[in-house]
Amino acid sequence: MGSYIDWTDVKEIPAILPGQKVVVTAYPRFKPDIVDKKTSSKETGEIKIVAGGKERKENFSFEMKSVNDFVYSGIPADEQASYSDVFDNMxxxxxxxxxxxxxxxxxxxxxxxxxxxxxxxxxxxxxxxxxxxxxxxxxxxxxxxxxxxxxxxxxxxxxxxxxxxxxxxxxxxxxxxxxxxxxxxxxxxxxxxxxxxxxxxxxxxxxxxxxxxxxxxxxxxxxxxxxxxxxxxxxxxxxxxxxxxxxxxxxxxxxxxxxxxxxxxxxxxxxxxxxxxxxxxxxxxxxxxxxxxxxxxxxx
Structure with missing residues (x-):
């Protein structure tokens, strides 16, 4: 993720059968200087998948907030149905x-x-x-x-x-x-x-x-x-x-x-x-x- 997160390896899966779905979790770590980020910015995340000797890359763009910006909820305001939704990230x-x-x-x-x-x-x-x-x-x-x-x-x-x-x-x-x-x-x-x-x-x-x-x-x-x-x-x-x-x-x-x-x-x-x-x-x-x-x- 640009200069903020280095490549993070996820769990290696020996084999995936046809029609099978597998969920893997990744916990990327920010670099220590992330606490110095004082402005919002547009960033690009990269994902690389290696399977069967072939490599596939995908990119996605997102807005990265500053260290001081707290998003009370990850649920869009027009989709919030309860007060718990308002405090989704508390x-x-x-x-x-x-x-x-x-x-x-x-x-x-x-x-x-x-x-x-x-x-x-x-x-x-x-x-x-x-x-x-x-x-x-x-x-x-x-x-x-x-x-x-x-x-x-x-x-x-x-x-x-x-x-x-x-x-x-x-x-x-x-x-x-x-x-x-x-x-x-x-x-x-x-x-x-x-x-x-x-x-x-x-x-x-x-x-x-x-x-x-x-x-x-x-x-x-x-x-x-x-x-x-x-x-x-x-x-x-x-x-x-x-x-x-x-x-x-x-x-x-x-x-x-x-x-x-x-x-x-x-x-x-x-x-x-x-x-x-x-x-x-x-x-x-x-x-x-x-x-x-x-x-x-x-x-x-």
Whole structure:
């Protein structure tokens, strides 16, 4: 696939009988620099079949999106029949959760040192400390002046063509840009929570997403967008954001128990365990300097 994927061999089949159909699977691997792709482009894929001493080649063209373009569903908008169709690709959201990103690690270390005064929630498995850490993430975003960008969110209804593809900033871009959509803030929280050993959860409801975690079989949530933004009201305290998140969670669980498929849980660790892979990102001194510029605000 051009400069992005080298030739990938699939399973060799000894023989195919007349009229027989055989399905083989291929898992091509992108080259590491795929994470640097920032624009969409027209690409050509090549397939080569060798049989009976003869070789056959086929080509197909397609549009390759940028690393930031997330397609919520592979089902065309006019063919979506249920809300599950709208979120056909949501299992791939953890690809954006980057706990091992050096910039996320650096930001997390600053939260632990400046906001939580050295405490680490993940190793204790104590609910109170985990909740305090969740609030600490919120407090760090509040102190740094991070703004909720309410210009778009997750799809709100079936057949919504405008929200089928969304440009999602990586956690490092949310941190250094100091702004994020609801889904971007949720992914940022999930990255930080996973970095500290917690079990991150992203809650999806029509047109919105918010973060939390699971511990000892119980779920917890916080409204990350309560940091506010231009034209959408003031900034809530960490306690208020937690209270709002837990109230939303109660409504979420009630709706989910009634079978409302619009309410979905993204279990990050479970999806990664099942094969979803996060992006591998390199360190960046320029982005570290941007984090350093925020540190004085974290001491407030």
């Amino acid at each position: 299992a791939l959201i953890p690809c954006y959760v980057t706990p091992n990103d050096p910039i996320v690690k650096y930001y997390t270390a600053n939260i632990q040192e400046k906001v939580l005064k050295g405490e680490t929630a993940g190793v204790t498995r104590d609910v109170k400390e985990a909740v305090r850490f969740l609030m600490g993430i919120y407090e760090a975003t509040r102190r740094s002046g991070m703004v909720y960008s309410s210009t778009g969110g997750v799809p709100a209804k079936i057949g919504d063509v405008s929200s089928l593809v969304q440009n999602i900033r990586l956690p490092r871009e949310v941190i250094t840009g100091n702004t994020g959509l609801c889904i971007e803030l949720s992914i940022l929280y999930a990255s930080i929570l996973q970095n500290t050993g917690l079990d991150p959860i992203i809650y999806l409801i029509p047109g919105h997403a918010y973060p939390g975690f699971r511990m000892n079989g119980q779920y917890y949530a916080l409204e990350s967008t309560a940091i506010g933004g231009e034209g959408i009201g003031g900034t809530a305290s960490a306690e208020q954001a937690l209270d709002k998140g837990m109230k939303q969670l109660a409504e979420f669980m009630k709706a989910a128990q009634m079978g409302d498929e619009r309410y979905k849980i993204i279990d990050v660790n479970e999806l990664i365990k099942n094969g979803v892979q996060a992006m591998e990102l390199k360190d960046d001194n320029f982005l570290r300097q941007k984090v350093d510029a925020m540190v004085p605000n974290l001491n407030r």
